[in-house]
Amino acid sequence: MANAAAGGRDLRVSPRWREAQKRRERWIGWLLLAAGLVSVLTTAGIVLTLTVDTVQFFRHVSLWEFLTDDRWTPLFTPKHFGILPLLNGTFLVAVGSALIAVPLGLGSAIYLSEYASDRVRRVVKPLLEILAGIPTVVYGYFALTYITPLLRRYIEDLEVFNALSACIAVGVMIIPTVSSLSEDAMVAVPRSLREAAYALGATRLEVALKVVVPAAFSGIVAAIILAVSRAVGESMIVALAAGSTPKLTLNPLESIQTMTGFIVQVSQGDVGYDTVEYYSIYAVGMALFLITLLMNLLARWVVRRYQGGERA
């Protein structure tokens, strides 16, 4: 190497040095591949464990019962393994938190991209993103010890553990996912389109709602789907604040249980290994995995489809 560097003019290197360099490059290639493989293999491992133990579960419980029974009581007798109440809980939290996060997140995205001056944007955007960095366990305790007592002052029938507080906390938690990704999509809308609308006498709001949002539609939908799939997968907040009463209800004032909440409850360790209850968390986990996978695929499909439409 010293040979090649000396004088900086000689372009020839010794064959030995060239061999050594080739070897080194090969090693670096292997190392980087290994780094990538870690996550691929982990994912494969998780899917494998989930599948194996889910199969175990379905030796004891029929798929039909799992999908149609309307009670989920694996920890008491008579045991019932109908996932509908858990799905219901997850659905309630996902929809409730989306009702909070979508308007607030889109509103702040529109503000940041269309109304805020550069200086305001530089301050507000990172602040908003801090929300995404707060540990979810903190949100959970905040929901339980602050939101719930506050709401109980105004809503008499509110139970101590309830879906509403969890929805609010999860909703706040996913606001930055909605706002940040939507804003990225909106900022990417060319300035020339905004000018075209302004030149026709449009107001700022008309430009935002009738030009920028439609043009950024695929990005916004993808942001919302991603945010909702985070809400579906969120566990600490719902485990702490939403309760552990699987039930078929759309009333957010009651205690419920989500799929993730159940997994947390059982993982705490009172359940014996190699029991149906134990395997049930894998079945629930598998269902959860499939739902979030489906949502991610949906987000990708929306992005590809609408971007194609915009370009064509």
Place this chain on the structure above:
Amino acid sequence: MGVAFQIRNLNVYYGQHQVLYDVNMDIRERAVTAIIGPSGCGKSTLLRCLNRMHDLQPGVRITGEVRFKGKNIYDDDVDPMEIRYRIGMVFQKPNPFPKSIFENVAFGPRINGYRGNLNELVERCLRQAALWDEVKDRLHKSALSLSGGQQQRLCLARALAVEPEVILMDEPASALDPISTAKLEDLILELKSRYTIVLVTHNMQQAGRVADETAFFLNGRLIEMGPTRQMFANPREKKTEEYLTGRFG
């Protein structure tokens, strides 16, 4: 012939940097006025002063007056939305919305609360822009499926749809091929009987072909303005003559 714009002592600054110096000029109604000059001479900046497009850009400062039909459009009691509604604009690069052809033309009338028959209006504007025959069978297809020249005529139809009094054109042919350019120039000549047209161009031949009056800008100053034929044949200023004969620019 009336006067559409009276520009008085107009100065424009981008931050600390001054781009236009003490511009004074009148723009005639129902005529084509071309603004020519080399790149960076401030001609697009001047055009954007006429419909307050600079309002949208932070850091732009404007002093002086732009009187439109006698009223200074920079007065506090003037609504910039109303100004831009009455003074339409066609941009350098075709910028149709990623919507259907129909929706592009209907956009302006819709946001301004048009109450008449939208289908008729869209057809009339597309005909005026000489685009109707090419698109009448695919009005609901994406505007982005059109060619560049068609997109620019669509943008013209979109501007016509709010029935403006003035159409500002910022180098509208610079992204077009010669045939599309010729079509656009024919359109400009047809439209001038009803609209005041201000055309920014760096193409002197284009100014010669379509403009009744021409203003020559250099380094942010109006050097000379007059009837196009007269100015091209007998420029008063040495700088104008040098530019017209291709000595710089």
